[in-house]
Amino acid sequence: MLTNKGKYGLKAMVHLAGMEPGALAQVQDIADQNNIPKKFLDQILSELRNAGLVFSKKGKGGGYALAQPAHKISVGQIVRVLDGPLAPIQCASVTAYRPCDDCGDEKGCAVRLMMVKARNAIADVLDNHSLADMRAQSNPDETHFSYHI
Secondary structure, three states, X not given: OOOHHHHHHHHHHHHHHOOOOOOOEOHHHHHHHHXXXXXXXXXXXXXXXXXXXXXXXXXXXXXXXXXXXXXXXXXXXXXXXXXXXXXXOHHHXXXXXXXXXXXXXXXXXXXXXXXXXXHHHHHHHHHOOEHHHHHHXXXXXXXXXXXXX
């Protein structure tokens, strides 16, 4: 399940994807316009910055913007940065695989096999849709900007 952290991060990233080139967004404005607690958003944006998905400028006139074009940032990247692996259980994960302590036959485990299918389906959707796709879906009549610096 997507956590609030992941949901708020996606909302913030969609917000940034809709900004005009060269514009920077203030954390308070992003928080207010997307109903996100500011303190939580500060933490989320810090993680996204550390992952290279956003950049920040400090001081007067500072703020946040995308560090890459929106069409180059997959939804899966954002979710993984904020919420970790997509798999419902660790033995089905590609990036954080760990065998279950209670499993004697991983290759024949019906639970693992089903969770691998679920993980693959989630990854297929999230990794094949970009932040620009999300923005376009929620604002079909708007001019889209894909890069901010």
